[in-house]
Amino acid sequence: MNSAPEASDALPEPFPFILVLLRRMADHHPELVEDALRELGFSRAQMREANKRWQAMRHSPRRRGAAARYRSVLGAPESTSLRSVGELRCEALRWPVPLWPDLRFEVLVAPGGAVWNEWLVRVPGAPGPTPRTAADLTPWSCTVDEVARAFAPARPMEGTAPTRWRLAFEAPERPGGEPRPHVAEFTWGLLQRVTPVD
Template identity: 45%
Template sequence: MRFGVRQFELSLMHRMRDLNPTRVEQALLVMDASRAELRAAHAQWTRMLHSPRAPKTLRPLLGRPAYEGTTAVGSLTCGVSRWALPSWPGLEFEVLSGPGGETWNQWFVRPGGPKALSFTELAPWSCVVADVGASFPGAVHQEGQAPHHWAVDFEHGGATYRARFVYGLCQRVDAR
């Protein structure tokens, strides 16, 4: 099976199932994809990640990025590549790569920077980590409980909440 945009989206969704299985099931219906196809895409992606012949970048798999550039991280200049994916309009999947081309971080971002959102706008699959930080001053970032998971604790209306993310994409918001 050729690995392309569809398979990449499915491999991302495989990890998203950890926190939002209902949303992933809805997406599978929209994509006319089965759970077996989801598992196969994830297995293929995992094999490719551990293969010595695997491509160093996503370009051979996803095509030309919507954006390519560089950014400074401390004294290093790092590469930034972003791809627009059909299942997440308005957001882009960003890969930050080190000077040797190795992937340092990969997650969803909002092109043009974070957007200030109201509490009710924190809907699954519509916002990213930076949006929550921009929307709720004093937000505290936390490591997630599994690979590619992230959490942000924040206050709203006198209560504490935790927004949970996979690949930087909001999956759910829970009262603490």
């Protein structure tokens, strides 16, 4: 692996979107993000700069549509497909994600170009985790869909920010234990933490 770039190095064009994902995840697990930055060869300063540039793009008076913004940063999607969300027919755009080869960043685009959802999902057909207890739900191990399927019926809850989701569900703490209420928190669709509810 190449040595990490200096904090003063300019970010390449387009900047690595993985740094934007990691910046939000650092609120929950700064130690995991530090390890990821070392593996990818970036500094904390570069992560902050990438997030700053992303926020400027989102809030610019001349900002482009959300789908076009993702294409400008991520390039052409690796795959596209049609997806039904209730009665809404969306186009699912997916890009590979450095750091997580079995995940893809998915953007659901509604007719007319509005972005309906944007999060990390498992590669279609890839074997995902099969959690059976709350202890199996470790940080960065599962997506929203995977937790919802493993502990159905899970109940979606309002997130604390636009890139965050929460699920309420019941699961045993250990094999053979009695199910008890928990809340799982996700950032960009990836599990961050699970909290038991008294």
